[in-house]
Amino acid sequence: MTAVQNMPSRDPGQDAACRSGQLIRERGQHEVFCGLTSIMWLHRKMQDAFFLVVGSRTCAHLIQSAAGVMIFSEPRFATAIMEERDLAGMADMHDELDRVVEELLQRRPDIRMLVLVGSCPSEVIKLDLSRAAERLNRRLAPRHRVLSYSGSGIETTFTQGEDNFLAALVADSGAQPTQAPPASLIIAGCLADVVEDQFGRLFRDLGIADVAFLPSRSSEALPAIGPDTRYILAQPYLGATAAALEARGAKRIDALFPLGEEGTTAWLKAIADSFGVAPALFNRITEAPRQRALSAMAHYRPWLEGRKIFLFPDSQLEVPLARFLYREAGARIVEAGSPYLHREHLAGELALLPDDAALSEGQDVDRQIDRCLAADPDLIVCGMGLANPFEAEGHVTKWSIEFAFTPIQGYEQAGDLAELFARPLMRDVILSGTRRPAPGGAA
Amino acid sequence: MKLSMWTYEGPPHVGAMRIAASMKGVHYVLHAPQGDTYADLLFTMIERRPSRPPVTYTTFQARDLAGSTADIFKTACREAVERYRPDTLLVGASCTAELLQDDPGGLARTLDVGVPVVPLELPSYQKKEHWGGAETFYQIIRTLAGNRERPADIAPNSCNILGPSALGFRNRDDVTEITRLLERNGLDVRVVAPLGATPADIARLPEAAFNIVLYPEIADTAARWLKKTYGMPFTSTVPIGVHATRLFLAEVRALAGLAEMDEGDDGTDRMTWYARSIDSNYLTNKRVFVFGDASHAIAAARIAAEEMGFKVCGLGTYMREFAREVRAAAADLGVEALISDDHLEIERAIIEARPELVLGTQMERHIAKRLRVPCAVISSPVHVQDFPARYSPQMGFEGANVIFDSWVHPLMMGLEEHLLQMFRDDFEFNDDAQASHLHAVSPSASPSASVAAEEEEAAPVPAQGTAEDDMALWTSDAEKELRKVPFFVRGKARRNTELFAESKGIHPITVETLYDAKAHFAR
Ligand code: SF4
Ligand code: SF4
Numbered sequence: 020m021t022a023v024q025n026m027p028s029r030d031p032g033q034d035a036a037c038r039s040g041q042l043i044r045e046r047g048q049h050e051v052f053c054g055l056t057s058i059m060w061l062h063r064k065m066q067d068a069f070f071l072v073v074g075s076r077t078c079a080h081l082i083q084s085a086a087g088v089m090i091f092s093e094p095r096f097a098t099a100i101m102e103e104r105d106l107a108g109m110a111d112m113h114d115e116l117d118r119v120v121e122e123l124l125q126r127r128p129d130i131r132m133l134v135l136v137g138s139c140p141s142e143v144i145k146l147d148l149s150r151a152a153e154r155l156n157r158r159l160a161p162r163h164r165v166l167s168y169s170g171s172g173i174e175t176t177f178t179q180g181e182d183n184f185l186a187a188l189v190a191d192s193g194a195q196p197t198q199a200p201p202a203s204l205i206i207a208g209c210l211a212d213v214v215e216d217q218f219g220r221l222f223r224d225l226g227i228a229d230v231a232f233l234p235s236r237s238s239e240a241l242p243a244i245g246p247d248t249r250y251i252l253a254q255p256y257l258g259a260t261a262a263a264l265e266a267r268g269a270k271r272i273d274a275l276f277p278l279g280e281e282g283t284t285a286w287l288k289a290i291a292d293s294f295g296v297a298p299a300l301f302n303r304i305t306e307a308p309r310q311r312a313l314s315a316m317a318h319y320r321p322w323l324e325g326r327k328i329f330l331f332p333d334s335q336l337e338v339p340l341a342r343f344l345y346r347e348a349g350a351r352i353v354e355a356g357s358p359y360l361h362r363e364h365l366a367g368e369l370a371l372l373p374d375d376a377a378l379s380e381g382q383d384v385d386r387q388i389d390r391c392l393a394a395d396p397d398l399i400v401c402g403m404g405l406a407n408p409f410e411a412e413g414h415v416t417k418w419s420i421e422f423a424f425t426p427i428q429g430y431e432q433a434g435d436l437a438e439l440f441a442r443p444l445m446r447d448v449i450l451s452g453t454r455r456p457a458p459g460g461a462a
Numbered sequence: 463m464k465l466s467m468w469t470y471e472g473p474p475h476v477g478a479m480r481i482a483a484s485m486k487g488v489h490y491v492l493h494a495p496q497g498d499t500y501a502d503l504l505f506t507m508i509e510r511r512p513s514r515p516p517v518t519y520t521t522f523q524a525r526d527l528a529g530s531t532a533d534i535f536k537t538a539c540r541e542a543v544e545r546y547r548p549d550t551l552l553v554g555a556s557c558t559a560e561l562l563q564d565d566p567g568g569l570a571r572t573l574d575v576g577v578p579v580v581p582l583e584l585p586s587y588q589k590k591e592h593w594g595g596a597e598t599f600y601q602i603i604r605t606l607a608g609n610r611e612r613p614a615d616i617a618p619n620s621c622n623i624l625g626p627s628a629l630g631f632r633n634r635d636d637v638t639e640i641t642r643l644l645e646r647n648g649l650d651v652r653v654v655a656p657l658g659a660t661p662a663d664i665a666r667l668p669e670a671a672f673n674i675v676l677y678p679e680i681a682d683t684a685a686r687w688l689k690k691t692y693g694m695p696f697t698s699t700v701p702i703g704v705h706a707t708r709l710f711l712a713e714v715r716a717l718a719g720l721a722e723m724d725e726g727d728d729g730t731d732r733m734t735w736y737a738r739s740i741d742s743n744y745l746t747n748k749r750v751f752v753f754g755d756a757s758h759a760i761a762a763a764r765i766a767a768e769e770m771g772f773k774v775c776g777l778g779t780y781m782r783e784f785a786r787e788v789r790a791a792a793a794d795l796g797v798e799a800l801i802s803d804d805h806l807e808i809e810r811a812i813i814e815a816r817p818e819l820v821l822g823t824q825m826e827r828h829i830a831k832r833l834r835v836p837c838a839v840i841s842s843p844v845h846v847q848d849f850p851a852r853y854s855p856q857m858g859f860e861g862a863n864v865i866f867d868s869w870v871h872p873l874m875m876g877l878e879e880h881l882l883q884m885f886r887d888d889f890e891f892n893d894d895a896q897a898s899h900l901h902a903v904s905p906s907a908s909p910s911a912s913v914a915a916e917e918e919e920a921a922p923v924p925a926q927g928t929a930e931d932d933m934a935l936w937t938s939d940a941e942k943e944l945r946k947v948p949f950f951v952r953g954k955a956r957r958n959t960e961l962f963a964e965s966k967g968i969h970p971i972t973v974e975t976l977y978d979a980k981a982h983f984a985r
Binding site: 047048049050051052053054055056073075076077078079080081083084085094096097098099100101102103105106112115116118119122123126139140142143144171172173174176385402403404405406407408410411 | 463464465466467468469471472473475476495496497498499500501502503504506507508510511512513514518519520521522523524526527538541545556557558561562585586587588590806
């Protein structure tokens with residue numbers, strides 16, 4: 020349900036009108052993970068939370084295979100796998116879930132926040148997880164808090180799982196009895212700890228106090244939200260979260276997303292302006308990191324300048340990434356695909372894209388592959404299922420999933436972000452042995 | 463409902479995908495939500511195949527549920543046939559689509575796509591990956607090789623190889639190895655399936671004299687049906703290990719009506735001599751815990767006991783379908799079989815068995831890593847690194863050679879172990895110095911950043927865990943003495959001593975206790 024709300028159907032023609040670039044809306048096979056996958060970074064971010072997917076063997080296999088769970092000894096997530104006899108009676112299903120939760124808490128008494136994650140099968144049979152969470156909460160609070168959200172593939176793609184989780188957190192923070200005074204600024208969207216710390220220092224230097232990050236690193240430190248709270252998105256896929264924050268009275272600061280020097284400056288500036296920070300102070304504080312970002316970028320620009328890049332839909336980060344590639348690296352964007360375009364949140368980004376870049380929303384992977392091959396781009400940004408087949412045909416690819424897992428936001432990461440795109444191109448040059456014309460400097 | 467942190471097997475439709483991806487000219491239309499497309503990367507990334515698996519997903523969404531998901535299925539079917547022009551179409555549903563009851567088989571029939579359609583009914587909430595693979599293989603054979611006339615004059619030395627599939631553990635190399643071996647023995651291998659087979663090849667299966675079941679997990683159902691329908695006998699020995707390879711050859715030669723072979727190998731078996739050589743002396747009675755799919759686990763346990771001189775201290779499988787066979791093999795070796803797909807239970811069993819080497823799957827590799835026990839992978843589920851670039855079969859004589867290497871490497875080399883003992887105070891052999899060949903299987907013994915990070919990631923030690931956290935158990939003298947034990951056996955020394963102390967009610971552990979325990983566990 021949530022994701023349907025996330026997907027306001029707007030008239031695409033109206034948006035396309037602002038750009039002469041092509042807008043392609045597609046409905047066909049999606050080659051995108053479902054929202055369950057975002058558990059992969061959420062469980063690392065919030066270390067006292069445990070994510071219990073209520074789903075099928077497929078869901079369990081997905082999070083295991085797709086996200087390299089196998090690296091860890093014991094992950095902070097699991098699946099309650101529904102079996103045939105569960106499907107017979109719904110009443111028993113709730114008992115079964117309670118039993119599994121009990122078993123889990125016995126093994127992991129350190130869990131502070133237990134998150135029940137809905138899947139396609141649990142939604143199709145209409146297993147009400149929010150009711151289950153309430154019931155469990157009554158029994159387990161305050162030792163453990165229980166939340167629920169949907170990460171199902173029929174409602175969410177990949178990063179939207181995070182969106183639904185954050186929206187659930189916001190709703191829950193309203194339900195918590197003891198409240199600290201509301202935060203003045205909330206940064207919504209998972210950021211790597213190192214990025215969060217960098218931003219934290221910049222806010223401090225800019226004199227902006229009471230800044231809270233959503234999600235916080237501990238389930239206990241959830242921010243209070245009130246009408247005086249302003250929020251800004253650090254990720255472009257947070258439609259439901261934004262709606263939840265606004266429902267609690269918070270007001271959105273509109274900005275580009277903090278990717279690259281330009282995006283980061285615009286993002287910080289929007290915050291600074293909103294808090295009345297003097298322009299001189301802003302310039303003084305951001306001057307040095309801006310220069311660092313620019314010089315780190317300059318290193319990779321020769322590799323990307325003039326290159327044709329095709330972005331398959333994956334994380335919903337595609338539009339800001341395309342903007343970064345075009346504006347800061349001088350690349351040419353053939354097509355920027357996104358599972359879903361949140362036009363309001365992306366308005367600033369879309370305005371900066373070149374007119375000749377095609378935009379696509381949704382996916383029919385076969386047709387998209389045809390378009391991509393016809394355009395013969397220099398670099399294809401795509402999901403894990405497509406990358407090796409493209410490579411085998413002689414194309415250079417970049418796994419899009421890394422943008423969701425790697426720290427890429429902020430000044431200090433601008434060079435890293437550029438390098439993520441440049442590295443496959445460098446590798447191609449090394450391996451093909453053809454010293455192609457280009458790239459000075461970086462090697 | 464079953465609590466699961468890791469699964470040994472995927473859902474049954476992943477088994478079906480493995481069969482589809484093994485074959486040529488086959489396409490699978492899978493009624494499934496978008497997230498289920500993750501399965502593609504098992505092939506493109508883990509197995510590192512250069513092409514996408516031949517699967518089209520319908521990718522239905524919540525908003526489609528109110529309308530007709532059946533129409534979405536039909537469209538996907540029609541477009542897939544148009545685009546990929548397969549010789550045979552497989553159709554089926556994943557777990558979510560199964561709940562919608564759209565009946566992909568029935569829908570595909572009404573479409574009349576012009577090619578044979580194999581409808582797959584794979585109950586997702588009951589069955590698992592290997593079952594799905596076996597069932598799919600069987601259904602394909604029934605559809606394409608049913609109602610055939612068996613030729614009158616079939617050469618008695620003609621055979622098919624059944625069972626190798628995409629994502630199977632070293633299957634590609636096994637096929638090469640076994641085919642070579644069979645050909646050297648005068649056999650004529652007609653069809654290998656499903657790996658590399660076309661639908662036309664499948665139709666030719668009844669034209670051979672008998673079948674070789676390389677992987678019963680995939681081929682058993684099909685081989686039984688071919689026997690019932692066409693009277694084709696099939697082999698029962700899986701040729702993993704030197705003994706089993708010999709048995710296999712004898713079995714095959716008998717089926718082909720060939721004379722018994724004189725003993726003596728063909729010069730490719732090095733494993734037998736290596737195991738006998740003096741450098742292998744230190745392998746004597748090393749305790750080995752074996753867990754995996756049924757065939758690999760049974761074979762590994764036999765090799766361990768009979769060909770390497772290890773002591774098997776545990777044997778199990780996650781495949782209930784083959785519990786009987788594994789139980790029998792375990793009984794032969796004097797242990798009780800562990801039939802479970804709950805990795806926590808397997809972890810407990812490993813801790814209890816105190817092995818010095820674990821032979822298992824990707825899961826056991828992690829359990830072993832956590833317990834600081836050397837480990838080699840012998841079976842799926844596996845990781846990208848278990849699809850090596852080099853030729854590394856498990857079957858036949860060369861397979862036995864490969865197995866010897868890959869099991870012995872994680873252990874210390876015999877001579878080196880003594881050197882380390884002798885020179886343990888030498889700066890190059892101190893605690894932080896890593897054995898040159900150990901890094902691949904065991905994390906650094908020094909508290910390096912990566913280990914620290916990993917341990918932070920690891921769960922709090924379970925109740926029956928290693929108890930390494932409880933320092934107060936040890937007097938500081940005993941702790942110091944323990945530090946003198948070389949790091950690669952220190953974990954074991956600690957566990958043994960604590961086990962011993964607990965059983966005797968000793969607290970705290972003193973230097974005395976340490977040596978008492980050492981004497982107690984000495985063999
Ligand atoms: S990238 Fe792929 S192969 Fe590598 S660890 Fe992750 S899931 Fe496994
Ligand atoms: S798409 Fe649905 S059924 Fe498939 S893994 Fe995701 S939540 Fe589970």
